[in-house]
Each structure stands twice: as structure tokens, then as C-alpha cells.
Amino acid sequence: xxxxxxxxxxxxxxxxxxxxxxxxxxxxxxxxxxxxxxxxxxxxxxxxxxxxxxxxxxxxxxxxxxxxxxxxxxxxxxxxxxxxxxxxxxxxxxxxxxxxxxxxxxxxxxxxxxxxxxxxxxxxxxxxxxxxxxxxxxxxxxxxxxxxxxxxxxxxxxxxxxxxxxxxxxxxxxxxxxxxxxxxxxxxxxxxxxxxxxxxxxxxxxxxxxxxxxxxxxxxxxxxxxxxxxxxxxxxxxxxxxxxxxxxxxxxxxxxxxxxxxxxxxxxxxxxxxxxxxxxxxxxxxxxxxxxxxxxxxxxxxxxxxxxxxxxxxxxxxxxxxxxxxxxxxxxxxxxxxxxxxxxxxxxxxxxxxxxxxxx
Amino acid sequence: xxxxxxxxxxxxxxxxxxxxxxxxxxxxxxxxxxxxxxxxxxxxxxxxxxxxxxxxxxxxxxxxxxxxxxxxxxxxxxxxxxxxxxxxxxxxxxxxxxxxxxxx
Numbered sequence: 366x367x368x369x370x371x372x373x374x375x376x377x378x379x380x381x382x383x384x385x386x387x388x389x390x391x392x393x394x395x396x397x398x399x400x401x402x403x404x405x406x407x408x409x410x411x412x413x414x415x416x417x418x419x420x421x422x423x424x425x426x427x428x429x430x431x432x433x434x435x436x437x438x439x440x441x442x443x444x445x446x447x448x449x450x451x452x453x454x455x456x457x458x459x460x461x462x463x464x465x466x467x468x469x470x471x472x473x474x475x476x477x478x479x480x481x482x483x484x485x486x487x488x489x490x491x492x493x494x495x496x497x498x499x500x501x502x503x504x505x506x507x508x509x510x511x512x513x514x515x516x517x518x519x520x521x522x523x524x525x526x527x528x529x530x531x532x533x534x535x536x537x538x539x540x541x542x543x544x545x546x547x548x549x550x551x552x553x554x555x556x557x558x559x560x561x562x563x564x565x566x567x568x569x570x571x572x573x574x575x576x577x578x579x580x581x582x583x584x585x586x587x588x589x590x591x592x593x594x595x596x597x598x599x600x601x602x603x604x605x606x607x608x609x610x611x612x613x614x615x616x617x618x619x620x621x622x623x624x625x626x627x628x629x630x631x632x633x634x635x636x637x638x639x640x641x642x643x644x645x646x647x648x649x650x651x652x653x654x655x656x657x658x659x660x661x662x663x664x665x666x667x668x669x670x671x672x673x674x675x676x677x678x679x680x681x682x683x684x685x686x687x688x689x690x691x692x693x694x695x696x697x698x699x700x701x702x703x704x705x706x707x708x709x710x711x712x713x714x715x716x717x718x719x720x721x722x723x724x725x
Numbered sequence: 726x727x728x729x730x731x732x733x734x735x736x737x738x739x740x741x742x743x744x745x746x747x748x749x750x751x752x753x754x755x756x757x758x759x760x761x762x763x764x765x766x767x768x769x770x771x772x773x774x775x776x777x778x779x780x781x782x783x784x785x786x787x788x789x790x791x792x793x794x795x796x797x798x799x800x801x802x803x804x805x806x807x808x809x810x811x812x813x814x815x816x817x818x819x820x821x822x823x824x825x826x827x828x829x
Contacts, residue, residue: 366753366772366773367753367755367792368753368792368804368809369752369773371813377816380816380819381816384819401750481797481798482780482797482798482799483797483798484780485798507751507796507801508796508797510783510799510801511780511796511797511798511799511801514765514780514783518765521764522763559751559794559796559801559802562794562801562802585750585751588816592812592816613805613808613811614805614812615794615802615804616802617802621783621801621802623782623783623784623785624783624801627782627783713750
């Protein structure tokens with residue numbers, strides 16, 4: 366398939382890996398921020414192609430993993446209301462809340478439906494005017510334009526029975542928070558190309574300078590990842606803490622202007638709690654006042670008591686790149702994708718699930 | 726069929742075979758048709774034979790035959806063919822350097 370096969374070509378991968386080996390003179394730790402990239406690295410066996418001195422650290426960019434426990438509890442409480450149909454992306458269903466998951470609530474009779482696109486939830490609100498359709502709007506900058514458009518369309522079509530429970534998160538504040546943590550040992554970042562395709566690369570040069578780390582934007586296919594790593598190693602070896610774009614066929618420097626316009630209309634920045642990482646200032650988006658009528662947070666207020674992770678779960682350390690999944694005592698024992706202790710074992714983008722499926 | 730790197734790790738899988746759709750997954754597809762649904766720019770996009778209805782509001786200049794990266798039912802970026810050509814050309818340069826290396 367065009368724009369896919371060429372970026373999965375094994376020979377190109379081997380050549381890029383040989384280049385990386387030739388460039389590398391010292392040990393470097395590179396964090397791939399995005400969970401999609403973590404899975405691609407592990408599924409493709411790319412880490413085995415890299416020299417031993419290049420250590421890939423898996424970052425917190427898994428939207429399902431960082432959605433706070435309280436939001437899941439709230440989603441369950443909302444779903445339990447008889448008038449409500451709660452719509453969610455599929456990989457949220459198994460994530461454990463403080464007591465149970467959305468899937469367990471569904472098993473007890475709560476109306477929880479999986480949607481592929483947020484627009485499916487809007488169509489559901491149109492088709493079932495007597496029900497309250499609540500969409501669990503989670504995600505990073507990549508997903509935000511889709512979620513924003515859904516609520517905008519619902520408002521335009523006068524669908525008073527559509528609302529969103531929003532837990533949107535942003536990548537640059539997370540990189541900033543990680544680099545401010547003295548425990549973090551990261552020399553450079555691979556930034557997620559699809560996030561940057563929306564926002565552009567504007568935020569990164571300043572982060573590079575301030576923290577002295579190269580940041581290379583790249584894609585999700587094996588060749589893209591290795592090309593991104595190659596450029597990162599080149600910058601590290603040259604001592605250049607700058608931002609570069611290795612995904613120029615998809616990422617324009619200014620980003621997607623049409624999406625940015627809708628995002629500005631629908632969302633405004635807010636402080637956001639990250640599961641495993643705590644509150645990060647200005648790291649999320651919430652609905653603007655103009656969309657208050659479609660804000661499930663306001664329409665279905667729920668005082669979720671502060672909840673904590675299962676004692677055995679160390680996903681917070683995994684998300685911050687401090688612990689390899691396999692170094693957790695629960696990994697593969699009490700914690701598996703079927704019986705997950707934490708969100709990183711659930712999501713198709715979580716580091717623990719990636720290691721488990723790769724048979725590590 | 727070209728060799729794909731999925732085979733390196735012994736797990737020949739494609740990115741979209743997960744039984745639970747990964748919400749962050751975005752894949753390229755070819756726009757086959759464009760239409761409007763009550764003011765919203767929509768289209769049919771072909772992903773290697775699977776055709777899906779996709780919102781094209783965020784790729785206002787993309788038309789039939791263009792490729793776009795699609796995420797949760799929305800085209801989020803039009804693929805820049807010129808940049809794609811340039812990127813692939815740099816990989817070929819690496820290959821040539823590789824082949825020249827032993828003669829030095």
C-alpha cells in the first residue's frame with residue numbers, strides 16, 4: 366500500500382540500524398513519548414536492531430493509561446444513570462477504576478457502547494433523542510480535533526442530549542514535567558508525529574533549549590522510527606539540543622490550521638491530573654463556556670473521592686520511564702491483559718501490554 | 726509482497742489487526758470521494774481495500790486521489806507527496822553510501 370509498505374521495508378530498516386550503529390559512540394537514553402511508538406518498536410523487534418548503548422525508554426503517551434482513576438469512576442457513575450448511554454473508545458473499557466472497570470459496569474447492566482469515531486456518538490444522540498448520550502472524550506492532541514468536532518456538530522444540530530466527559534491531555538507539558546523530575550534520565554525525545562501534525566512543532570524548540578535535549582518528531586512505522594532515532598543520535602553526538610522533523614510528509618511546521626481553529630473554539634487549557642504522574646499544570650484541555658451545555662462534568666456532577674492505584678501496581682514508574690514493565694513483580698503474574706492491575710497493561714498502547722504481547 | 730519489518734521480531738502483523746482498535750492509531754488512506762453532510766466535509770477513504778466514511782473537515786484542500794492520515798474517523802493530515810519522495814530518496818542515498826563503503 367502506498368505510503369505504508371516503503372516504511373515497513375526490512376532492508377531500509379537494517380540500513381538505518383547500521384547507520385545508527387556507525388554514528389553511536391556513547392550510551393544514550395531516548396524516550397519515545399507516544400505509546401503507539403512503543404508498540405511499534407516492540408512489535409517490530411526494532412530494539413534488537415539498535416546498538417546496546419542506545420536505550421529506548423517508554424514514555425507516558427498512552428491516553429488510556431494516563432486518564433485518571435477518578436474520571437473512570439465518574440464515567441461509571443454516569444453510565445449507571447438509567448437515561449444515559451455512555452460511549453467510549455474500545456480500549457477504555459477494561460481499564461480498572463477504583464472499584465471496577467466500565468466493562469464490569471456494563472456487565473451489571475449499565476449502558477456502555479464502544480464507538481470507533483466520536484461522530485458515531487453524535488449519530489447515536491440523533492437516533493435516540495430520549496436518551497442522554499455521553500461521550501468519554503479522552504486523548505492527546507491527535508484525538509482532540511475529532512472530539513472537538515463531535516461536540517461542535519452536536520451543538521450546531523441542536524442535540525441537547527449529547528454531552529462529553531472530557532479528559533484531554535497535552536504532550537509538551539508532560540515532557541516539561543518529566544524533565545523537571547530529577548529522577549528522569551533521558552537524553553533526547555522522539556516526539557509523536559500525529560500530535561505534531563495537529564499542533565505543529567512550535568512548542569518543541571523551546572523545550573529542547575531549556576532542558577538541553579534534542580527532540581525529533583517522527584512517525585509510527587518501523588522505518589520512520591529508525592529514521593527518527595538515527596537523526597536523534599546524530600544530534601546527540603553533535604551536542605545539538607534542537608528540534609527536528611523526521612516526518613515531513615505528514616507534519617507541517619505550523620500544524621493543521623483548520624484543526625487549530627476548531628480546537629480554540631471548543632477547548633481551553635486547564636490543569637490536569639495524570640494517572641501515575643499527578644497534576645501537571647496547564648497540561649489538559651476542557652470545554653469552553655460556549656459548550657457548557659454539552660459538558661458532562663457540569664451536567665452530571667459527581668464527587669469522586671480521591672482514589673489510589675492497586676498497591677501492587679507500579680504503572681506510575683513505568684509511565685515516567687523509571688521502570689521496565691518486566692521489572693514489576695506483578696507483571697505476567699497477577700497482572701495480565703485479562704486481569705490488569707493498572708492501565709498500562711490494558712491499553713493497546715500501554716508499555717506493559719506491549720511487553721506482554723511480545724512475550725517478554 | 727515486499728518484506729516487512731514485522732517479520733524481524735517474528736510477529737508478522739499489520740498495524741490494524743488489533744481486536745480492540747487502538748485509539749491513537751492513525752493510518753494513511755486514499756480519498757475516493759468527497760461529499761457534504763449538513764455542512765460537514767465528509768468522504769470515502771480507501772485503506773488498502775477497506776473503504777470507510779471519514780470526516781475531511783480538517784483537510785480542506787485534499788481531494789480525490791490524495792492521501793490522508795486518518796485517526797478515529799477524521800483525516801488529520803494530508804500526505805505531502807513531495808516530502809514523501811524526498812524522504813524516500815534520502816533512504817536510497819544511505820543504501821548507495823553503504824555500497825560504496827567497502828571500496829574506501
